[in-house]
Amino acid sequence: MVAVKITTVSTRLRRSMRAHDDYAVRVGRRRLLVTVTAHPGVARRWVHTTLWRHARRLRSVDGITVGMGVQWTPPFRAMKYGAEPRPCTLQLCVGHRCLVFQLAHAGAVPAVLRRFLADARAAFVAYGVRSDCRKLEEHHGLKVARGVELRRLTGMGNASMERMQCRS
Template sequence: MYPVVTMSVVDHNLPFHTHNYNLYEVTFQCCHYDTIIHTLLTSDPSRVASWLPNNDGVRRRNNLMVGLDVEWRPNYQPNTQPNPVATLQLCTGHRCLIFQIIHAPSIPAALISFLANPNITFFGVGIRADAEKLLVDYNLHVANVRDLRPLAVERLSRAFYPDVSQAGLATLARHVLGVAVEKPQWITRSRWDDRRLTKEQVQYATIDAFLSYEIGRQLNDPSAIM
């Protein structure tokens, strides 16, 4: 049995209609983790640009690692096109951005450059499909992606972890981080295109991006695997 992660979210309740953004503190707590993730939720291109590390910051950090995930509204009608990406989540360290790209008036040039920077590695489960969807839906090119599943196959013993080649994020969190994370289907399949996301959606989106970052970080550090 793996210890279950305790999660909570604090909403700073900024006036949404005035600022078009909000700030949250998402807690990820379990055994060796006691982490507060500072999350910006916004559809404002200028807020997105301000959140992103600048080029000098990327160069100083030498191959920056970023967790990436996307969400969109489920489509329950057969033989119809999937809905466009509604949110783009990025996480580095204890900082997370949830960009409500579907409601944004434009995509900032800083984000276009950030995603296309070959010195930044973006981690996620099935991230090539996510990158392809960003390209199709918004003409956004993610230059340097690493799928966590083949990375786990390279790093983990197949004798002990035979299922990682098809693993989801929760399974990889158990194997790599040693923690159990709950991913409720009612949130997974919720209305991600709503203009006002719930605290549960913000927590879910933040944790997915954080896990993508943290699992990628540990798989790249031989001494960090639990």
């Protein structure tokens, strides 16, 4: 029998603007500041602030670690065999700051975000990172220079999300 560890999660809207929403999210004892937007200018500001806050680590040998997630909406009609739905959101987290960029609603992807993803000094860590990177490049022309598989990083081989959660 596997023991299930329960973590308390709470979310509070901090600020709602026309171009974005800011949330305070608490996961256990950790507090995250999450910006949700489809506005390229807000995403641009988030990337610039992140680069400024982590400039020292970017200059170091190790660079910075960025948590990455890609989500898509299942299609409402049948797709061709082998076709995949377009990524709708790109989620990035560095330290306690996160960006949820709504690709499906954005008019454009800012150049600074494209450069950030293509910067080999940043390691973008995700579950199924190869698939995420491929979808981002195929559908949005976004190249991720250094994608790191979360399962490899944690020594979990080909583990499922459920198995990884039970180990934490």
